[in-house]
Amino acid sequence: MKQNKYDETGFFTSYSQMARSTGGLDAAGEWGTFRSMLPDLRDKKVLDLGCGFGWHCRFAREQGASSAVGIDLSENMLERARIMTDDPNIEYRRLAIEDIDFNEGEFDVVISSLALHYVEDFDLICRKIHHCLVPGGSFVMSVEHPIYTALAQQAWFYGPQGEKLHWPVDHYHQEGLRRTIFLDHEVVKYHRTVASIINSLIQAGFVVKEISELKPTEEMLKRNPDWQEETRRPMFFLASVERY
Structure with missing residues (x-):
């Protein structure tokens, strides 16, 4: 199932008003951790899966990457990315993440920020990413944490005075489709356990370098x-892995 909510006018309008949409990477709470997990991007060929407005592609070039390719299924996203980008070494392509078919060793670094929990076949994507990376290449990803995605409601359990009592976790080991509400719209996400994510990466041929469940810092x-x-x-799960 290839979902394209961002080309629905109401959903895209709501998304465009989010802080991370207007303020860029620094407005995304997980960005500091994600950035710290990235390798040196100087002279690297970078691929961004689910590039959205192109923030990561532009950051890669600012860090000295030789080129960046961003893919997204949403034409609305890509149109905004192109408007915000003035760089001949950044290319945006309309393509579903599931349909990537790049040459072996075409990229040095692949990144994906908060997109892969919308993809059903994570095993396949891991193999495709491994294929298109050079030996020693890096893949850095973030997704919603499996504790966050286990229940479709994705909501706190409230007490009689409206206080947040706890975050309910149930059906954790029942992986698969979840229909949930995001920005007042129904969206489809795919829940998988922490073990499944890590094992999929390992089985695809990656070495795990770093894992983060993003505990907020005092500065945050x-x-x-x-x-x-x-x-x-935990709301986010991040991983930095390397092809061997």
């Missing part, structure tokens, strides 16, 4: 007190 809490609730349960 000072900048945005709303991050306090993220100390109670």
Whole structure:
């Protein structure tokens, strides 16, 4: 199932008003951790899966990457990315992540930010990413944490006074499709366990370099007190792996 909610006018309008859409990478709470997991991008060929507005592609070039290719299924996303980009060494292509078919060793670095939980066949994507990376190449990804995706409701359990009592986790080992609400619209996500994510990467031929469940830092809490609730349960899962 290839989902393209971002070409639905109402959904795209709501997404465009989010802080990470207007403020860029620095407005994305997980960016500091994601950035720290990236390899040196100087002179590297970079592929961004689910590039959205192109923030990561432009960052890669700012860090000295020789080129960046961003793919996304949404024409709305790509149109905005092209408007915001003035760089002949950045290319945007309309393509589903599931349909990537690049040459072996075509890229030095592959990144994907908060896109792969929308993809059903993670095993296949891991193999395709491994194929298109050079030996020693890096893949850095972030997804919604499996504790966050286990239940389709993706919501706190509230007490009688409206207080957030706990984050419910159920059906954790029942992997697969979840129909949930995001920006007041129904979207399809795919839940998989932490073990499944890591094992898929290993079985595809990657060496795991670093894992993060993104515990908010004191600096993050000072900048945005709303991050306090993220100390109670992980919202993001990040991994940095290397092809061997």
